[in-house]
Amino acid sequence: MALKIEDRYPTALALAEDLERWLADEPVTAYRDPLGVRLARWGRRHRTAAVSATALLVMTAAAMTVTTVLVERQKREVVRQKTLAEVNYRHARDAVDQMLTKVGEVDLADVPQMEPVRRKLLEEARRFFLAFLGQRGDGPATRLEAGRAHRRLGDIQEMLGDHVGAEQSYRQALGLHRPLVEESPAEPAFRQDLASDSSRIGVVLKKANRFQEAERALRAALDLRVQLAAEAPDRLDRRQALADALYQWGALMARLPGKRREDEQAYREALKLQQQLVEDSRASPEFLREKARYLNNLGMLLAGDGRLDQAEDAFREALEIQEALLEREPTVPGHRWHLARTSNNLGVLLLAEGRLPDAEAAARKALKLQEALAAEFPDVPAYAQELVAAQANLGLILQARAPEEAEREYRKALKRLESLAARWTNMPDIPYRMAITNLNLAFLLAASDPAEAERTYHQALEIQDRLVARFPDVPEYECALGRTLHNLSFLLCSRTDFRGARRLLDQAIRHLRAALEANPRNAAYHEYLGDSLGLFAKTSIQLGEHAEAAEAAEQLPGVRPEALEQHLRAAALLTKCVGLASADRHLADAKRRDLEKKYTYRAVKILRSAVQQGLLKDVRALDLPDFAPLHERDDFKALRETLETRAKVGVG
Numbered sequence: 205m206a207l208k209i210e211d212r213y214p215t216a217l218a219l220a221e222d223l224e225r226w227l228a229d230e231p232v233t234a235y236r237d238p239l240g241v242r243l244a245r246w247g248r249r250h251r252t253a254a255v256s257a258t259a260l261l262v263m264t265a266a267a268m269t270v271t272t273v274l275v276e277r278q279k280r281e282v283v284r285q286k287t288l289a290e291v292n293y294r295h296a297r298d299a300v301d302q303m304l305t306k307v308g309e310v311d312l313a314d315v316p317q318m319e320p321v322r323r324k325l326l327e328e329a330r331r332f333f334l335a336f337l338g339q340r341g342d343g344p345a346t347r348l349e350a351g352r353a354h355r356r357l358g359d360i361q362e363m364l365g366d367h368v369g370a371e372q373s374y375r376q377a378l379g380l381h382r383p384l385v386e387e388s389p390a391e392p393a394f395r396q397d398l399a400s401d402s403s404r405i406g407v408v409l410k411k412a413n414r415f416q417e418a419e420r421a422l423r424a425a426l427d428l429r430v431q432l433a434a435e436a437p438d439r440l441d442r443r444q445a446l447a448d449a450l451y452q453w454g455a456l457m458a459r460l461p462g463k464r465r466e467d468e469q470a471y472r473e474a475l476k477l478q479q480q481l482v483e484d485s486r487a488s489p490e491f492l493r494e495k496a497r498y499l500n501n502l503g504m505l506l507a508g509d510g511r512l513d514q515a516e517d518a519f520r521e522a523l524e525i526q527e528a529l530l531e532r533e534p535t536v537p538g539h540r541w542h543l544a545r546t547s548n549n550l551g552v553l554l555l556a557e558g559r560l561p562d563a564e565a566a567a568r569k570a571l572k573l574q575e576a577l578a579a580e581f582p583d584v585p586a587y588a589q590e591l592v593a594a595q596a597n598l599g600l601i602l603q604a605r606a607p608e609e610a611e612r613e614y615r616k617a618l619k620r621l622e623s624l625a626a627r628w629t630n631m632p633d634i635p636y637r638m639a640i641t642n643l644n645l646a647f648l649l650a651a652s653d654p655a656e657a658e659r660t661y662h663q664a665l666e667i668q669d670r671l672v673a674r675f676p677d678v679p680e681y682e683c684a685l686g687r688t689l690h691n692l693s694f695l696l697c698s699r700t701d702f703r704g705a706r707r708l709l710d711q712a713i714r715h716l717r718a719a720l721e722a723n724p725r726n727a728a729y730h731e732y733l734g735d736s737l738g739l740f741a742k743t744s745i746q747l748g749e750h751a752e753a754a755e756a757a758e759q760l761p762g763v764r765p766e767a768l769e770q771h772l773r774a775a776a777l778l779t780k781c782v783g784l785a786s787a788d789r790h791l792a793d794a795k796r797r798d799l800e801k802k803y804t805y806r807a808v809k810i811l812r813s814a815v816q817q818g819l820l821k822d823v824r825a826l827d828l829p830d831f832a833p834l835h836e837r838d839d840f841k842a843l844r845e846t847l848e849t850r851a852k853v854g855v856g
Contacts (some may be wrong), residue, residue, distance in 0.1 A: 341836040344384055348397065351380035355401055358408075365585040367408050374405045392432060399428035399445065403452060409458050413632055413675040425449050430611055443481055444491065447647040450474035451498050457680065458505060468509075471502045489529055493542065496525040500546045507553050510727030519550040537577060541587065544573035548594050555601050564605075566592060587629050589637070592617045592624070596641045603648050614645040632671065638680065639667040643688045650695050661692040672715070679722035683729055686715035690736045697739070702746045709740040734763040734770055741777045750784035753777060754803055761810055767823075771814040776830035778807035783833065807831075808839045823847040 358373030378401040384394040405422035426449040433439075433446040436492040454470030478495040479745035485491050526543040533539060551566035574591040581587055599613035621638040628634060646660035675681055689712035693705035716733040724731060737756045744753035757777035761772045785791070785799040814820035826844055834840040 274375065285383070295566065305805060314748075337723075344388070344394075347380045348394070350801055351377040351397060351401070355397075355404060358404060362404070362408060363584065363586075365631060367412060369403065371408050374401055374408065377401045378405065378739050388694060392435065395428050395432060396442075396445070399425045399432070402428070403449060406456070407452060410452075410459065411631070411633070413459075415456065415460055415677060418456055421451070426453050431822055440481060440485060440491075442512060443477055443666055444494070447474045447477040447481065447494065447498075450477065451494075454505075455501060459499075468502070468505055471505060474498050475502065486677050489533060492525050493529055493536070493539070496522040496529075496546070497542060500542070501551060503546075503553070504549055507549075507556070508726050508728065512553060512557055515553055516550070519553065522546045523550065537581065540573045540577055541590065544570045544577070544594065545590060546595055547573070548590070551597055551601065554584070555597075560601060560605070564598070564601045567601050569595065569649070570594040571598055585624065585631070588620065588624055589633065592620050592641070595620070596637070596644060599641075599648075600644055603644075607648055607652075610648055611645065614641055614648065617641050618645070632675065635667050636671060636684070639664040639671070639688070640684060642667070643684070643691065646695075647691055649689075650698070652697070654695060657695060658692065661688060661695065664688045665692070668850055676721070679719040679726070679729070682715045682722070683719035683726075683732065686712040686719065686736065687732055689715065690732065690739065693739065693743070697743060697746075700746075702743045706740060706743040706747070709736055709743065712736045713740060730764050734760055736766075737763065738773055738777070744791065745777070745784060748788070748802070750781040750788065753784070754781045754806070757781070758806060758810075759794050765817075766819070768814060768819040769806065771810050771819060772825060772828070775807040775810045776828065778803045778810070779833050781805075804834060804837060805839075808834060808837060812839070812843055815846060821847070821850070 292435040353374045354378035358377065361367075361373060362370035378398070381394060382402055384391070385398050388394055392816045402421045402661055403425035406418045406425060409415075409418035409421060426446075429442070429446040429449040433442045436442055448471045451474040454467045454474065457467035457470060475495065475498050478491060478498055481491040482488070482495055499518045499522035503522065505517045506515035506518060507514075523543065523546050526539060526546060530536075530539040544678040547566045548570035551563045551570060554560075554563035554566060571591075574587065574594045577584075577587040578591040595613045595617040599610040599617070602610035618638065618641050621634060621641065624631075625634045625638065642660050642664035646657045646664065649657035649660060665685070665688055668681065668688060671678075671681045672685050689708045693708035693712065696702075696705040696708065713733065713736050716729065716736055720726070720729040720733055737759050741753040741756040744750070744756065752784065754777075757774045760774040761779075764770045781803045782800050785796055785803060787795060788799075791799070811820065811826070823844055826840070826847070831840075
């Protein structure tokens with residue numbers, strides 16, 4: 205970590221070897237120990253010779269001095285040895301703490317090639333502190349350091365995908381640090397460590413979809429960091445810790461039902477704090493990178509809420525910061541990782557806007573960065589996961605222009621996901637990504653190989669059924685399952701299996717409603733539910749079941765009240781139900797006429813509502829062939845006259 209390259213270790217292995225020498229009480233290569241230290245080490249490594257020499261010295265002294273002098277000397281030696289032991293302990297503790305600080309707290313995304321070395325070193329450090337705990341009782345300083353050793357080991361375990369082990373290590377740290385706060389609540393160092401423990405536990409629990417437990421842990425961390433920042437507003441580290449606590453709180457709120465407002469508020473508060481930190485630190489890279497990370501997550505939230513322009517602004521601001529950081533520090537892998545993640549998210553957004561060339565450029569940029577990271581650091585699960593996401597998103601973008609290339613990207617992603625799932629079995633995000641990739645591949649194959657497409661859909665469904673059963677409170681799992689059921693039903697419709705398709709659509713609607721109830725502000729959930737209701741109505745019409753079709757059609761305007769196409773679709777489907785009712789020979793004449801009037805009345809009512817809301821302005825929309833059965837109705841004619849009059853006088 206020295207400023208001059210010639211003062212640094214040439215390789216990570218050399219650093220590891222020197223640290224192992226130090227832990228083994230051997231000389232290191234970085235510097236020459238003083239004579240006193242070398243003599244003490246010689247004595248420890250040649251204990252028999254030292255004891256013999258001491259014994260000989262004592263025998264000689266005994267022959268030359270009186271017994272009282274010898275006893276006094278022995279007393280002084282006992283005191284000296286105790287003092288030396290205390291000094292050695294403090295030196296050893298400080299040395300281990302420095303090693304942990306430099307090796308254990310460096311951003312793990314920056315030097316992931318050090319993870320195996322770190323794991324070994326942190327295990328040694330943990331044993332060191334635990335040994336002192338056994339020998340020295342439960343002094344506050346020793347418990348504090350032992351807890352930090354547990355927490356730093358948890359960081360390594362979390363980085364390497366061992367979330368179960370990480371949680372255990374974090375809870376061991378919490379068990380040591382919480383009593384310290386209870387004993388000395390005014391001591392800020394104890395509260396800082398307790399906040400760090402709680403935050404780490406909360407993040408691991410969130411990744412495991414244990415949201416209620418995560419909420420308690422992250423709330424505790426946030427409360428402590430609010431206190432600490434208020435007590436020392438000039439300390440940048442405490443303000444950064446508070447910003448991070450707000451960011452983690454927002455990330456959790458994004459996963460909880462009905463918490464989108466709290467989610468956005470937390471991100472914006474974190475961003476405000478982070479901007480102040482950037483200004484106060486004169487644009488420190490550390491604070492800039494965190495600001496870009498917060499902007500990336502805010503962009504994802506805004507995109508999910510349908511605010512695409514604001515989302516793009518957030519992504520592009522983050523990219524500008526990340527590209528500048530990478531140019532400034534090109535050897536830091538973490539800069540490439542964050543840049544790739546934001547580029548990938550921007551590509552998804554641009555795809556939703558139909559800007560395919562720009563979307564492809566962003567996706568390829570992300571893929572290139574992630575491929576290099578995954579190749580350099582194959583033992584880092586986060587890099588492998590992001591590579592899979594980049595491959596899948598590129599496949600989604602390429603579907604229309606280059607379906608064969610898209611299929612290759614999907615299959616590469618699936619192969620990699622299978623390997624990840626076998627290696628990291630306790631990470632639910634991996635099977636979720638596998639199911640989504642299967643869904644996209646099946647949709648691609650539907651036109652060229654329907655049988656293979658159906659098999660692929662069922663593979664996705666098996667995974668998603670297990671995820672929803674295991675995590676019933678995660679709306680994105682409900683939505684993904686509903687979307688897969690919808691797409692498979694569409695495939696069955698193409699084979700005229702309308703009965704089978706409608707059974708699947710009934711399930712899809714149920715899951716999509718659950719997702720929408722949990723997160724009513726997610727624009728995609730509204731769109732997907734509307735698609736499934738519309739297809740349900742169409743399959744019912746194909747089956748001649750007009751009552752079921754009409755019931756589904758009438759729900760469409762309520763799913764997306766602001767969307768004109770939903771009103772037009774609902775009115776068109778209801779108009780088709782008029783013809784079905786007229787041809788239904790199972791109905792008595794009076795019942796048939798009542799249904800015809802009911803369907804036509806409701807169709808016109810929906811169109812009138814669209815006119816009153818200002819959604820329907822162009823009279824030509826009423827000339828669609830679907831509305832032909834309505835043309836002779838007086839209320840339909842009145843609607844047309846209203847639109848024509850408004851057009852003449854220029855009223856919107």
